Each structure stands twice: as C-alpha cells, then as structure tokens.
Amino acid sequence: MLPFFKRKNNDKPKMTGNESTVSSEELLNETSEQEAEQNQIHTELSIHPEWTLSKEDQYSFQFLNMECPPLLPNQVSLSGINLQEEKEGTYQVTAFIRNSLSKAITLHETTLVLLDSEDQVLGRKTFDLSDAGTIPGQSSRPWNFLFTDKDLFTTSLPEEGWKLAFQLKPSSRKHSLDLENSWDQTLADKDKEKLKEMVEKLDPPKAGEVNFMGLQASKKDDGNLHVTMLIRNGNEKNIKLEQIPLQVEDAEGDMVAKGGFTLNDFEVKANTSKPWTFIFPKELIQKENADLSHWKAYPIQKQTK
Incomplete structure (x- = not known):
C-alpha cells in the first residue's frame, strides 16, 4: 500500500x-x-x-x-x-x-x-x-x-x-402515465390515450430527477387561473409530494401568479408522469390579461443565504 x-x-x-x-x-x-x-x-x-x-x-x-x-x-x-x-x-x-x-x-x-x-x-x-x-x-x-x-x-x-x-443501472421499466383515481374515473378515454401517447413519446426524465412540464393554462369565468402540469418522476421508487410552491409566467416573461399548494397523500409512482391541475384563486393573480399563448410554470426554489 x-x-x-x-x-x-x-x-x-x-x-x-x-x-x-x-x-x-x-x-x-x-x-x-x-x-x-x-x-x-x-x-x-x-x-x-x-x-x-x-x-x-x-x-x-x-x-x-x-x-x-x-x-x-x-x-x-x-x-x-x-x-x-x-x-x-x-x-x-x-x-x-x-x-x-x-x-x-x-x-x-x-x-x-x-x-x-x-x-x-x-x-x-x-x-x-x-x-x-x-x-x-x-x-x-x-x-x-x-x-x-x-x-x-x-x-x-x-x-x-x-x-x-x-454508475447506476439504467431503469428497465418504461416511463409511463400515472393517473390519480379521480382523473381515471372522469377523463374521457380519448383524452387518456392522448396523454399516454404524449408521455411515451417524450424523453423520460433523468435517473433520480423530478421535473414539471406545463400542459394547459386557462383563465376561468370566476377569475381563477387553472394550470395543468405533468409531474415527472425519474426515480426507481414512488415519491410523495406535500407542498409545491409554483410560479406562472406568460409569453412576455411576466409573473402571472404565484402561490403554494398543499397536497394530501399525493404520490407519483416510480418512472411515471402524473398530470395535476393547480388552481390559483383570483386573489393570487398578479397580471390581468396575461398572454397565455406561451407560458411556463415551475416550482419556486428556496433561496439560501
């Protein structure tokens, strides 16, 4: 030695x-x-x-x-x-x-x-x-x-x-769609199939990575903003999410809404993507008449001193 x-x-x-x-x-x-x-x-x-x-x-x-x-x-x-x-x-x-x-x-x-x-x-x-x-x-x-x-x-x-x-072993499991029971029961079969095909065509998240992908954002008649995201789990194990702080920006890069969401028993299975809709009440809307033709939403990172 x-x-x-x-x-x-x-x-x-x-x-x-x-x-x-x-x-x-x-x-x-x-x-x-x-x-x-x-x-x-x-x-x-x-x-x-x-x-x-x-x-x-x-x-x-x-x-x-x-x-x-x-x-x-x-x-x-x-x-x-x-x-x-x-x-x-x-x-x-x-x-x-x-x-x-x-x-x-x-x-x-x-x-x-x-x-x-x-x-x-x-x-x-x-x-x-x-x-x-x-x-x-x-x-x-x-x-x-x-x-x-x-x-x-x-x-x-x-x-x-x-x-x-x-060097971690690559996952042998194909990345797939994971639907919450409420979605599975209410979503039309054709919409389920569209989501399934989209998830399978997307490049899967990296091993161990969890990321968010925007699907749809729309302002409702009651003034609330509905943002549907695809939560993508690249881990080999199921994950549970409890608190998600989200920020939404419009086509001009302006902040449209910002808020925190508490989820109860919300689990995303291993190597799957789960859609979920986050509703921002009108009180949290910071820009009226936002251009949502292009938009993005992402979790707010905690700032470290």
Whole structure:
C-alpha cells in the first residue's frame, strides 16, 4: 500500500478530487426517516478495523473529513482524496465513502466511473465494495480503488478536479402515465390515450430527477387561473409530494401568479408522469390579461443565504 499523503514542508493535506453523490434509495433502496428534519449532515471519520494508520495519516484523514461539505439526508457519496500511480500501469485512487443515513450500510459489487472535471469518463471498473466493510451511520470511510490500464480509457489522468462516481443501472421499466383515481374515473378515454401517447413519446426524465412540464393554462369565468402540469418522476421508487410552491409566467416573461399548494397523500409512482391541475384563486393573480399563448410554470426554489 502506498503512503496516503505526499507532503512537502509540512504542508496541510489537500483533497485533489471532487465529490459525487447519489440517493441512498436509488443505490441501495435504503432511507432513514429521522433525517427528514436535518438539512445538513456532517459525517464522522470511520477507519476500517483492519487498517493500521500512522498518527500522521490519521490526522490527515481527520482534517480532510472536516473539510468535506455536509451531505443532505439519504445520500451516499464518493469524495476524492488523491490519485497517484502505484506502479507503471496501476493507479491508486483514494476516496471517502460517505453515508448520510443514520443507520449503517454495506455496499456490494458496484461499478464506478472515474471522471474528469467536465464529467468525461476516464475509466470504469466494477469493485466488490463489501471489502470496505460496514459503513456506520453518518460517517466517512476512506478506501482505496485500484485502476489498471485495462480499466482506463486514457493514459493522461488529471492531478486535480477528477471524481469517482457510482454508475447506476439504467431503469428497465418504461416511463409511463400515472393517473390519480379521480382523473381515471372522469377523463374521457380519448383524452387518456392522448396523454399516454404524449408521455411515451417524450424523453423520460433523468435517473433520480423530478421535473414539471406545463400542459394547459386557462383563465376561468370566476377569475381563477387553472394550470395543468405533468409531474415527472425519474426515480426507481414512488415519491410523495406535500407542498409545491409554483410560479406562472406568460409569453412576455411576466409573473402571472404565484402561490403554494398543499397536497394530501399525493404520490407519483416510480418512472411515471402524473398530470395535476393547480388552481390559483383570483386573489393570487398578479397580471390581468396575461398572454397565455406561451407560458411556463415551475416550482419556486428556496433561496439560501
């Protein structure tokens, strides 16, 4: 095993790689409900029980772990520490395996990709990560990943800005239409068929992505604005939505309406798109006579200070 860190003049250790994160539900079908109230999760250093480290390396890993940004709930990440040539044709990549769940996880055979700063694939290899042992809840475990020439697509590897990432398996399930019972019972068969065909013709959302697509917007006689959206779930698991803040803009880019919607037991099944109509009462209309020949509606992102 190579020395973990090469330092000159007592320089502080430095992370030369970037971080990549995935949903623990996507990767492992694992979540922890108690993390829902936590916005940021700081992981504690966890050394494999069979590793024997010098005090200097122990300090360096502790220092670098503290430099890692906090994770969101239900995430697993790979945070690049260093990349060095072990011998000709063999490269040792050291990275933290980070677990934001409150419970321990065990990884198994997993394909990882080595990427440059522009996410171009430099190499790919399948590892048996059960060797890394059980990763405790809310912890970071350093681990070594060996790549050889046969795993790499280039002989020129960057010294900085690279990252190691999980390669998730593409969904084998075709993206399809998901109708709420009330819609299924009241919508005409021809309209159901049109929606079904549209969903199947659209490019599916990216893996793990949830996005909104506008279908129809119209001002009613009572002054209310009805906006029908297609909520598209690219996850392998069902999702539940409770609060959706929406903003509508017209053809001129002006804000027409803005408001928050509370949904009860609203679920979008895995790899499906569900239509739903959001009704903005006239009190929330901010522009009369809006040009709705072209429009867009989107969830309002929370602003961070």
